[in-house]
Amino acid sequence: MRRPRRCRAIPQTNAHAPAVWPYLAGLLDADGCISVNARTDSRTGRRRYITRVFVSNADKGLMNWLVAEFDGNINISNRNAPQNHRTMYRWVVHGIQAGPILFSVLPYLRIKAQQAELVLRFIHTLNVPLADRAAGVRRTRKLPKDTIKLREHIVLQLKRMNRRGRPR
DSSP: OOOOOOOOOOOOGGGSOTTHHHHHHHHHHHHEEEEEEEEEOTTTOOEEEEEEEEEEESOHHHHHHHHHHHOOEEEEOOTTOOTTSOOOEEEEEEGGGHHHHHHHHGGGOSSSHHHHHHHHHHHHTOOSOHHHHHTTOOOOSOOOHHHHHHHHHHHHHHHHHHOOSSOO
């Protein structure tokens, strides 16, 4: 029998100094990404969604601070970089844990506010309460078609917004 995954609780927004949220918003606007990726499971054919908020930077001390303040993980993100490039680190928060962070930085975001609003709307469609998710409870009933359509619409909008290069 598989053990349920544990979700660590996100610190409450009032636990941070007031200056932390504008600073994090600046990092997200400049060096961050807010997205929802969709995949189809090859075994079951079911659609899986991954909500991600991340900041990339060469300063590992900054990444350690982000983990200490907001939880999440640090990944090394310079796969195909030339040898003379510095190591890039990526602070990542996945899933519903991104919700409280996005909600708190939303008033301070300038460039990525629309992406944050869409991801918060997407997270709202996840109908399993946080306490149940932390206990390993999974949703077993089928989602309504309008919820599936909304999710797909949000994913497509985010893809367009996050596309590299010239806007089309």
